[in-house]
Amino acid sequence: MDLRFPDAPGLDDLRTYVARAKAADDDGAIRLQAAGATLAAYVGILPGSGLMGEGAVIGLRVMPLAEPADVDTTVSLASVTDRLAREGSGSTTLPLPPTTVSVGWAAMAPPRSGWERVGAVSAEDVYTVAREGIAEVASGAPADAGSQAVTALRRHVWGRLTTTTPPVPAGGAFAAHVLGFAAPGSEVTVWTCGRWTRLSTPAGHVLIR
Known part of the structure; x- marks a missing residue:
């Protein structure tokens, strides 16, 4: 499956975000969660400890998509980096990596309301x-x-x-x-x-x- 962005700068935004997250954790992962034409991209910056994941620090960037999508997958930052490199500058499409990874922080659901x-x-x-x-x-x-x-x-x-x-x-x-x-x-x-x-x-x- 592919994620399609409105324009090349939109995909470049994701490219920059992934590169920054990878600099913080070279072996890190990204959770790509799309509902309709909005993509929520979560990255783990610091792992938590214990069963409750105390101390976990997660980045979140929300981006528009050109086409509605129904996606919730967690993949390595390295695999996304590879696909972005293959697409090259000027592209508006991210082919999703087929291999998923399991990371503790991705299982934690931050509240959507009540803040x-x-x-x-x-x-x-x-x-x-x-x-x-x-x-x-x-x-x-x-x-x-x-x-x-x-x-x-x-x-x-x-x-x-x-x-x-x-x-x-x-x-x-x-x-x-x-x-x-x-x-x-x-x-x-x-x-x-x-x-x-x-x-x-x-x-x-x-x-x-």
Whole structure:
């Protein structure tokens, strides 16, 4: 099955989004969920832990389609990257990869309603939190550190709350930065619903479990 976009820039938008997500997690996945002429593209930026997936950070970009589609599939970012490369620039069609993958975050369904706005933070604050966290992870994880040590460090750095008002999980700021959602000079609104926190801009959303 193919997903058809209104124009080449529409598919290029997905191409950029996938490339950014892949830079954050080279072995990552994307959930493509289409209902009618709207595509919701979810990507996992940070994995959660435990049965409830605490600490999971998920990016969401919503895009228009040229034709209605009924799709809900989770595939590797690498497979989507390959198909986008084959299509080349100027294309408006994404052939869906046939091989699906199973990832824990894709099984979690963020609420569609019931969100309450609790405030906003500046894009500059998001950038600062993200850059400081990236530097802390890099300096605290030497080349010979084991994978468990690196995972524990990342969970510590990205799991804590920022000193902004309102405070948000640092991992959410990291995701908004790496996905390009927080443009300089813009505002990032903060929403909550039950266990979930959402950071939203016109470019996309970050969902934190």
